[in-house]
Amino acid sequence: MAGFKRKVFYVGGFDPRGVRFYHALAVEQIARFAALTGRPAAVSTRRTISDHRTDWSIEDSSVGTTTDYSFLRWDDLVRDAWIRNPFTLAVRAWRAYSANLRHLDFATGKRLGKGPLVTLFYPPVLTLAFPILLALVIFAIAAIWLPATIALIVGLLLGIAIASPLLTRWHAPWLLRFFVFNSEFVSEVAQPRLEARLDAFADEIIASFAEDWDEILLLTHSNGSILAVPLMNRLLDRCADTLPPNFALVTMGHCIPLVACRRDATRFHDQLRRLANVDLRWVDIGSPPDGAAYFGVDPMAIVAPHTRPRLDLLSPRFHLFYDPATYHSGYANKYEIHFDYLRMGDRVSPLDFPSLMTASRPIDASIAAFREIA
Structure with missing residues (x-):
């Protein structure tokens, strides 16, 4: 049996959990x-290739498939950007949301999807409103027995103490940090460490173009899809705008319009326009219930009326492959829904993560198989 050799470069989202978590998830x-x-x-054990790359292999001898998986690390940069001081987080969140209110194209954003806009604005609203509401309730009760000033202090302290773990459970502080990072990604002229890391990623990927692979995938998830735009531009710089025919970009749960809908993101717009004018195979997998992603949205169309890439916008249709008892549905599971792209359900889907990694066929054949059953 002739083997199928796949090379995957993975760029994850704004997540301080590093390679250990994602390797364990793959296992x-x-x-x-x-x-x-x-x-x-x-799945093999991890192999450290460099300070920004860790590899492992995914093999299925029954179909002769070997996938060489390179986890391109930027989690150290996420940890450095992870604002721990609540006051600092509040100040930088205020700046980020002020910039969004000034520069965000709300008409376009609303047309592309209301869910991500809700996700964008609920963290600051919830972070402010929930502790205040709790404080007022506790104050009203405490004021029955205590002087008003003391009751107010008790209300504020208890309101904050009760709200904090709940807000963390609902991932509101995580989302605040995520939005701060991306707002600063738009507005800052340069972030030298991030720019250098993307350069290194591009060098790693370009080196694979000269190797013997049946398929090469740049696989990104969540915020990694935003980074894929400048990363793809670096690849185009290095290969004179001609990508190999066995290469494809795969985005999962992309949130590119979060940046592309900012009127001041001129550099990012230019990078998107360049992608819109090259021959590129791009597969996007986005779930409609995922409030942190833009389902069915061609991000290049935001800035380019005509786009050349062969783009597929696919829903994984998780509800067909999960049993009702285990399907991540409803508001309480929004966070888990955003990570379902890296999991599999109770039944095998040609587009679930293990199937894509073990398939003895290119991704286009997996998509064709998915469309036949879904």
Whole structure:
């Protein structure tokens, strides 16, 4: 049996959890896939290639597939950008949201999807309103027995104390940091460490173009899809705008309009226009219930009336592959829905993460198989 050799470069989202978490997730999901299918799919141990790259292999000997998986690390930059001081977070969030109110094209953003706009603005509203509401309730009760000043202090302290763990559970502080990072990504002229990291990523990917792979995928998730825009421009610089035919960009849960809908993101707009004018295979997988992603949105169309890339905008249709009891539905599961792209359901889908990594066929064939059953 002729083997199928796949190379995957993965760029994750704004997540301080590093390679250990994502390797463990891959091991868990490939094991689930093996248990459901009876195929001997497995994940190797991690191999540190450099300070910004860790590799592992995903193999399925039953179909002769080997996927060499390179986790391109920027989690150290996320941890450096992870604002820990609540006062500093409040100040920088205020600046970020002030900039969004000044520069965000709300008409375009609303047309592309209301869900991400709600996700954009609920963290500051919730972070302010929920502690205040709790404080007022506690104050009203405490004022029955205590002087008003003391009751107010008790209300404020208890309101903050009760609200803080709940806000963390609802991921409001995480989202605030995420939006601060991307607002500063738009407005800052340069972030030298991030720029250097993207240069290094591009060098790693370009080196694979000269190697013997049946398929090369740049796979991004969430905020990694925003970084994919300047990263793809670097690849085009290095290969004179001609990508190899076995290369494809795969975005999962992309949130590119979060930056592209900012009127002041002129550099990012130019990068998107360049992508719109090259022959590029781009597959986007986005779930409609994912409030942090733009389902079915061509981000290049925001700035370019005509786009050349062969773009597929696909819903993974998770509801078809999960049992009702385990399907991540409803508001309480919005965070989990955003990570379902890296998991598999209770039944095998040609587009779930383990299936894409173990398939003995290119991604276009997996998409064709998905459309036949979904």
